Amino acid sequence: MKDKWGRTIDYLRLSLTDRCNLRCRYCMPEALASVGHDAVLRYEEMLLICRAALALGIDRFKITGGEPLVRKGAVAFMKALKEMDGVRSVTLTTNGLLLSEALPDLVRMGIDGINISLDSLDERQYASLTGGGELSVVRQALEQAAAQCVNVKVNAILLAETRDQILPLAELARTYPIDVRFIELMPIGFGTTLAGLSEAETLSLLVRAYPDLAATGERRGNGPASYYQSRYLQGRIGFIAANTHAFCASCNRLRLTSTGFLKPCLCYDDGVDLRPLVRSGQGEDAICQALQHAIAQAVHEKPAKHCFGEQDHISEHKTMNQIGG
Ligand code: SAM
Numbered sequence: 001m002k003d004k005w006g007r008t009i010d011y012l013r014l015s016l017t018d019r020c021n022l023r024c025r026y027c028m029p030e031a032l033a034s035v036g037h038d039a040v041l042r043y044e045e046m047l048l049i050c051r052a053a054l055a056l057g058i059d060r061f062k063i064t065g066g067e068p069l070v071r072k073g074a075v076a077f078m079k080a081l082k083e084m085d086g087v088r089s090v091t092l093t094t095n096g097l098l099l100s101e102a103l104p105d106l107v108r109m110g111i112d113g114i115n116i117s118l119d120s121l122d123e124r125q126y127a128s129l130t131g132g133g134e135l136s137v138v139r140q141a142l143e144q145a146a147a148q149c150v151n152v153k154v155n156a157i158l159l160a161e162t163r164d165q166i167l168p169l170a171e172l173a174r175t176y177p178i179d180v181r182f183i184e185l186m187p188i189g190f191g192t193t194l195a196g197l198s199e200a201e202t203l204s205l206l207v208r209a210y211p212d213l214a215a216t217g218e219r220r221g222n223g224p225a226s227y228y229q230s231r232y233l234q235g236r237i238g239f240i241a242a243n244t245h246a247f248c249a250s251c252n253r254l255r256l257t258s259t260g261f262l263k264p265c266l267c268y269d270d271g272v273d274l275r276p277l278v279r280s281g282q283g284e285d286a287i288c289q290a291l292q293h294a295i296a297q298a299v300h301e302k303p304a305k306h307c308f309g310e311q312d313h314i315s316e317h318k319t320m321n322q323i324g325g
């Protein structure tokens with residue numbers, strides 16, 4: 001459906017849990033109090049929300065978290081979602097630690113893409129950034145996923161301290177047929193506590209190594225990345241530059257937290273709480289009608305743009321693991 005700014009909203013990021021098996025410094029650097037199990041939507045409740053979203057033309061779904069694969073039954077849920085009438089794509093974003101084990105089932109259910117978050121290829125730095133993550137486990141999962149011809153993307157947050165990792169990370173797109181996307185650090189949650197790097201700074205480093213790197217102008221997948229290609233690389237280099245190249249004019253997304261709060265924009269804490277609706281005790285059709293109405297309201301209220309440049313206008317105080325990134 002269209003929002004009041006004329007944008008087509010067809011993409012929902014669904015957070016399965018706020019829990020995580022890592023402690024990335026820009027996201028959840030310490031164990032935060034997790035929401036109680038009762039507060040988290042059950043899978044049937046999430047599927048009902050997806051059914052209502054589908055009726056409004058929202059047909060691409062990203063499964064996120066916290067770490068989605070720590071929640072029991074995550075892959076079976078993705079399968080059930082993928083089997084729903086009208087679903088165009090179901091993709092996953094994961095830190096990769098539990099991916100090897102889940103991969104055969106993900107491939108079997110026809111996952112449309114897997115994004116693996118990986119900010120450094122230096123073992124020690126990776127462990128320090130993630131609060132103890134084991135790089136070799138993630139690398140193995142990445143290799144397995146690439147070998148299975150799954151549509152794999154690496155997502156790397158641009159940090160001042162990982163500047164020397166830009167070229168090694170880009171090399172992954174030379175070694176494997178995968179896209180490597182660099183993401184500007186967003187000033188949400190603990191994102192304000194670290195120094196980031198911009199797309200322009202990163203691109204200038206990359207162009208020295210890949211002089212033929214050129215913008216492709218294409219749109220790949222769900223959204224906001226801009227892509228570059230080089231004849232030396234099998235995959236693309238992408239940028240998600242929310243700070244320096246705001247892509248709000250083409251924003252197509254909503255976010256659902258694991259507790260059922262529907263967010264129209266990352267920057268603001270406004271939104272619609274869908275949990276009371278899915279738990280109203282009415283019949284499924286009546287709930288679905290009420291959900292459609294509420295989702296349409298959230299789409300209507302979607303602001304024209306974020307306010308990352310004006311820190312005191314940011315009203316979102318949840319952390320990224322609570323929102324889903
Ligand atoms: N645990 C999974 C993972 O790491 O991919 C999924 C959830 S994580 C919150 C989703 C994405 O948000 C990750 O790619 C992560 O790097 C990104 N992220 C977390 N905090 C961020 C921040 N402050 N700015 C930009 N991206 C951030």
Ligand code: SF4
Binds near residue numbers: 020065321
């Ligand atoms: Fe966990 Fe992902 Fe946040 Fe890292 S970025 S702490 S892996 S939710």
